[in-house]
Amino acid sequence: MSGNTVTQPHPTSCTPSRAARELGLRRGEFDLAVDLGCIRTVPDEGGGGRRVTRTEIDRLRAEGGFPETLKQRVETVGTKEGADLLQVTPGRFTRLARLGVVKPVKFYLNRYRAVVWLYLAEELRQFAADENKAPLLKGRTPAGPREQLVAGLDLRPRNWRARNLGFLLRRADRHPWACAAAVASQLDAVQVAEIVQDPYERVHLNRFRARPQAHGAPDSPAAHLAESLTMAQDPDEIDWLRADLAQAVSHARAVQPAPRPTVRPRPAEARQQEQPTTPTAGELGPPVLSTGVEQNPPVLSTTAEQNPTVPSTTVEQAPPMPSTTVEQDPNTPEEPGRPRGLLGRLRRRTP
Structure with a gap:
């Protein structure tokens, strides 16, 4: 080498x-x-x-x-593996997850578009080792939680959103607009527009929104199902996120205002060139007279006494053209019986 x-x-x-x-x-x-x-x-x-x-x-x-x-x-398990770690049946594990006792960390959609929740195996091991949680793993489910399950209670989507929001805030690294975007990611566009009414702030906010994980093709049933799980559904959850978003945007606005387009001032010479100018009296050209007679350019004056040598602007009329009719001399006496005018003269000259 x-x-x-x-x-x-x-x-x-x-x-x-x-x-x-x-x-x-x-x-x-x-x-x-x-x-x-x-x-x-x-x-x-x-x-x-x-x-x-x-x-x-x-x-x-x-x-x-x-x-x-x-x-x-970072090991994750599904319902069956999680039930084995807690030493309970899969049905009981699902009931515990729906009640919010154990919280999912991830989810995906299988080929049948069914939601498959994943849980941290390390958390389940700690849950099984806790003696205070033993009553939840054995015996009958209490009447209150059992009635909630019959009514359709399922806290898995909400618990996953809460955990995912914590992940997004960790990625934001305390950036004010990124933290606000993390909260806005769980609200639809209409609710975000109601809280953030400034369009420039909304555009700046969207720049920091994390891209959601793709589930199927865009606009597919799987994508819509995944989006419904990502967005807040419960009224109290929505109210909490709206209040948190308003506070986060207010803090971001105070720390780092959103950029706005600036209009650069134009030079003074360009503005003067664009302004219309009124022509002065010396710049006026010769007036065009309706009579067709070209006149010298008149000098405008307020009164004739101030400049007596300036000719008047009144245009003299040309002398009238002679008429073809020959007028008879008034001193010539009229002859009786003679025709008057040009016709009479022609007749007299005829032999």
Whole structure:
């Protein structure tokens, strides 16, 4: 090998995909680890999203039992596996989840467009080890919760939204508009427009909204079902989010106002050129007379006494053209019986 070989410096940070491979995680597990705070990320200086520093990767790899310990933190299970961890039947586990005793962390839609909820295995292990939760795992369900289940109570979507909102706020990294966008992501466009009435603030708010996870093709039944789970449904939940959004936008407006288009002032010379100017008396051209006779340009004056040498602007009329009729001399006596006028003269000249 040549001695002139240049060694490339080791990057100080890497992309999420590269970090997931080095930590032995699938991309979904890596994203969940970031949401849970197990992996710390930093913003990309070039605006390309979040990155993971080399120091953070070295810290995780140096933990005891790596990578199994990290995998256990982000392990998710469904209803059947969760029931096995709690040592209850799948039906009882579903009732506990609908009552909000155990909370889902993720969901997906299967081929039949049925919602499949996923739970953190680590939380279920801690729940099973807690002696205070033992009455919930054994015996009959109390009358009150049983009546709520019969009425159709299901807190799984709401509990997932609450947990997902916490994930979005963690990703916001205390940015005021990003925090407001996290709250707005669980309200529809009409409710957001009622709270944020300024159009420029709404546009700025939408720039920080996280892209929802894709479930099926756009505008497909699966996509509409997933969107209904993402948006708040209960009236009290909607009221709480509206109040939180109003407070978050007010704080963001005070800390960092939304950008607005600015109108640059035009130079004074350009404004003067655009303004219409009134021609002065010296700039007026010669008037066009209706008689067709071209006259010299008159000099306007207020009174004739101030400038007696200025001719009047009155146009003299041309002398009248002579009429074809020959008038008889008034001193010539009229002859009786003679015709008068030109016809009479012609007749007299005829022999």
